Amino acid sequence: MAAPRAPYACDPDFSRGRLFLEPPSRTRSPFRRDCDRVIHSTAFRRLKHKTQVFIFHEGDHYRTRLTHSLEVAQIARALARQLGLDEDLTETLALAHDLGHPPFGHAGERALDACLKVHGGFDHNAQTLRVLTALEHRYPDFDGLNLSWEALEGVVKHNGPLCERDGTPLGGYRESGIPAGIREFDAVYDLQLWSFASLEAQAAAIADDIAYDAHDIDDGLRAGLFEVDDLKVVPLTADMIAAIDRAYPSLDEARRGAELVRGLISYLIGSVISEAGKRLEIAQPRSVDEVRRYGDQLISFSPAVAEAEAGIKAFLKLRMYRHQWVMRVMGDAEKIVRDLFGRYLDDGQTLPAEWREGAEPESAPARARRIGNFIAGMTDRFALMEHHRLFDSTPELR
Template sequence: MALAAAEPRAPWAARAEESRGRLVAEPESRARSAFRRDADRIIHSSAFRRLAYKTQVFTYHEGDHYRTRLTHTLEVVQVARSIARALGLDEDLAEALALAHDLGHPPFAHAGERVLDACMAAYGGFDHNAQSLRVVTRLENRYPGFDGLNLSWETLEGIVKHNGPLAGEGKGPLAHAIAVYGEKQDLWLWSWPSAEAQVAAIADDIAYDVHDLDDGLRAGMFRVEELRALPLVGAVIAGIEADWPGLSGSRMVHEIGRRMITLLIEDVVGETRRRAAELGPEDADAVRRLGRALVGFSAERAQGERAIKDFLFPRMYRHPRVMSEMEAAGRMVRELFGAYMADTFTLPVEWRAGMEARDEAGRARRIADFIAGQTDRYALAEHARLFDVGNL
């Protein structure tokens, strides 16, 4: 399947010229579409820069060759743009959503999120996806006319529900930040998101499946031989050995990753075209109303992709080396939250402004915002400042 050339624009693609606009009206750019401007604003945000020092799986001091939130995000962007181009979708919107999908992650990966959610249990909880929305609608303070980045409706919609509907039958309560923002702007939380948002979500799966295999092999948590039992990866390895007998080491590892990305992208493109032909969405809103995902893996590839996740969970994400780091990191986040709640004067001046006027829940949310924005190394420095007796 040739994917290099861009397909004609699909009828069910998002169209920047038909965007529902921004919460605060702004003049249009003569040089860039609304979605291109959204992507550019995200790239220039402080939250995006901080991803460079936030954990993906390995904390930043483990070494320079492992993925961080930033390098992961850039890989998601590459996959998302490739799929969007092949399907005739809006590449700029797919890129914007890929760029923004992890902005709300706190330091220390999912361990940091779990602990912060527990700390916030009495105050509405914490969810990184909802926090991403909070970052781009409130916490970024770059423009004189509004808080946040004032992104297009389609970008905000895709950030908040790229994994599917959030409201309706069988759905639980909305995350705090989403519920609060929903009072300002209706993001159709009951519907599926645009095809571009679905592309960004599946690009995230492809990127972390492949790069976590790569990082796990690099870290010595498992060997290439152990991957042969995985249907997808085993077939890829067999193909490499047929083409390059005797290939081993880093070249073998990189070739596995390269071929896996190609295989999964091509599968998503083929399966999505098949679903589109079957379901016949006529425009972007028809995608939202389908009642199911338009973008996805074929049944065979979905099973193979699930096997990769099932392999990685015990062998990498629950590896003793990772767990010991994450347990220590979790304790650190818990202690930081407790220290800030006990004495808000331990916060930087700009973060404690107005704290006296807030109730307990408001103070907790402000502290959660501060912690979620920290990088791994900043959190380590803050913990040392507050708890290291040598700093007293």
């Protein structure tokens, strides 16, 4: 049963609005409108052929960025419903969080970051913001989707503040600095990069972690990279496997794995709701602005569950992400991205007409970023087709 709207939830009736003024919808709240715009975007459709871990042709049952985003949205809405948050905004953030990822998963991101290193690098969160505010061309009066301030804030800050109040970068941006795409947009439309995001954004972020843990286990089992019993080295999953075996001593391996994944999702959702309840009871925020100013994440794993969850991530890193076969395929994928970037940079005429340089003179950084934007939008399949078109030999990624 859904909890009533909490005083610390984002209220669509009090949204800070949009960068470009639009008349309100007669039938939808601002946050529902945001969600619908994401779902109908070109970038969202492309997620169906963008890789999580396995390349698109390796099997119909492995996750893609699209199916992952849908699963994140389901988990995020479950959290929002129990915590009295706005489900539409939470769903918007869950569905939009991967729009900036390039083809071939983290391998593609590493390659693009290297290609763009002298021009500010590549950051998928900054690229998501570019997609939502500039690269989608669906409306006559503005570029992007013109989402609400709350949606853009949540996309950029779902993992916490990006800087101190004085602008000093935090976390992963401490050394590299806040990406130019975020800095430049923030100068036009202040997203308060120094503050925490709404609880809706925090719910979407932790839902992403839960989905990754559970569903990468599912895909790894399906691919034969490890077996259910291998997960007994992780205390949390060891206890779950023991309980499954006691309840179903003759269960086949496929159902055993599915039961583990189902149980893990339920356990992690329940633990987040419990921990969030405790933190909210201590913090007593009376508004979403008090959430932003509180100074810490309010939706999180408890320390004990965070340690257990880190054990799952360590297992997956060793047995899946660093598996010899996965590493070889991802190495070939990185080469494809590097090859494409180099060819487009050397010969702009190899780009589609709409991505070639316009009439105005263009700086080297702007040209490199334009090429990066084009590659980041590619699906795995299209990147392979482009490499076939431009090069004599293309890795098979198998």
